[in-house]
Amino acid sequence: MEDPGELAAIVDPRARATAAHNLIDDYQSAVGELSRLRREALEELLADGMTQTQIAEMLNMSRSRVSQLLSAGVRPERAFLGTGAITVALGGKHEAGKEKPGAVVSAEALAAFERLAELARSHGLKAEYEVVPPPGFVVLNRPNLIVACGPRLSPLVQQVLESDNNVGFAKDNDGWHLVDHIAGTVHRSPCDAGENGDLAYIGRLPRPDGKGTFLYIAGIHAIGTSGAAHFIENNLAELYRETKTRRFSTIVSCRFDPESRQVISSARVSQIYRHEGAAQ
Template sequence: MHEEMQQVAQVAVPVERAKAASTLMADYSGRVTELARIRREAIEEAAAGGMSQSEIAAHLGVSRGRVGQLASQGPPPERAFFGTDLVTVSLGGKYEAGKSPEEMGEVIAREDLANFDHLRKLMGALKLDSQYEVIPPTGIVNLNRDNHVVVCGPRLSPIIAQVLEGDDNLRFQKDHAWHLVDLKTQEVYRSPMDEDGSAADVGYLARLPRLDGKGTFIYAAGIHAIGANGVVHYLENNLADLYRDVRTRRFSTLISCRYDPKTLEVIESKRVTPIYRHEA
């Protein structure tokens, strides 16, 4: 018997043993799902590299028909973009306006709530559960954890602002208004909302390093809150291609979007800079 199962079997109190067994089963289930994803991705890579189904079948010791089944089982490869387990989405919080300091509570923009709903559905299709948390108005957020997405502008979090300083390609800057700059081309990207009031914005998408140096997190933010919705819209429609390009390596890019001013639903998004890779 496997050591972990032996430990569970030796728990003296029956209800605690049942609880431990359930926890271990959930862990094993998660591992099986991720292994199925890895296998599916490997088969797709082998096929893309020129191997026929018959050749792949011979290597795996299964029938040609079984290879076709394995290639469609498990979540799609791009699931790894977000993680392998429960994903936490951190949303930037603000104090309620128009109230005394004693009455002020922490709130998040409705655009951010809509963003989480879209992310939840996207990750659900990838067989990933998700939850959200509110970053307090102090901007203090724990970046040192796996399976983490942060949606919070640098003006709301000094920690995020510090991490963004490490991107040598793209940068948030402020003069009379916040904007984004491509440091390689010196091109400035301002929000149409600030320029002529158009229902459009620009957002930043990246995989950035954790402060402990032991991993990364996905980061999305707009010049305005709606810009992050444009980033999520881009992920909804381009995740598979983006994952094939960057996998789980660090990168950053800028996304422009247009939205319906009445519903705040994004109707178009597109990448406006190259995908800058932060690793060799």
């Protein structure tokens, strides 16, 4: 962050206004993250047996203020999504029937983004999406990134997925499917049997530069990606409680309305595997 005092020395008012605007966004993001960290710490202290009165004495504030901090402000589970403005990278395909096709995303992928964006906004975070054109070279080395792009659309993502020894995608003569390597089970999409359901991978994977992780969701089919977003939307607190911001993976199922293609339910079908011993 820049020193606010340095902004006054900027002569051009347009440049000064832009710099001040950007700095305000940076500070608001930092304050939001500090608020989240404080609330999480207070909740941990309560869980460890401290009373609100004892916490108030420790922080030199009133008990009513402690109560207010615990009931308002940024919820700890926001960190599952990110600590600042979120980018959702959506896998794109070439437009069919055009001489110079551009990259387009499916309606289901956009529906997944809308769910995640609304969830982010409800936790005080901005969200935008970008389309990853074929052959799927997405920039993974950046913070606050969610990738919603199946391995068939991005060989790069497929390589990163190979770091997960617990859950993964596979392909055979019957098509793409998910494998739970720990349980020794194969999960095939209900869509392939003509049913109104699909399966998806949800996990936190390592960045290639080794400096962090990114959240990854992908269905066997496009509707499964929307199902993964539905599951996160409805189970954010549980996911954060189980994994914090550490690496993990799990398989979820979803059901959808065949007419509207809207996801109507989702559930886990495997354990939440924490990647113990992995660099977080």
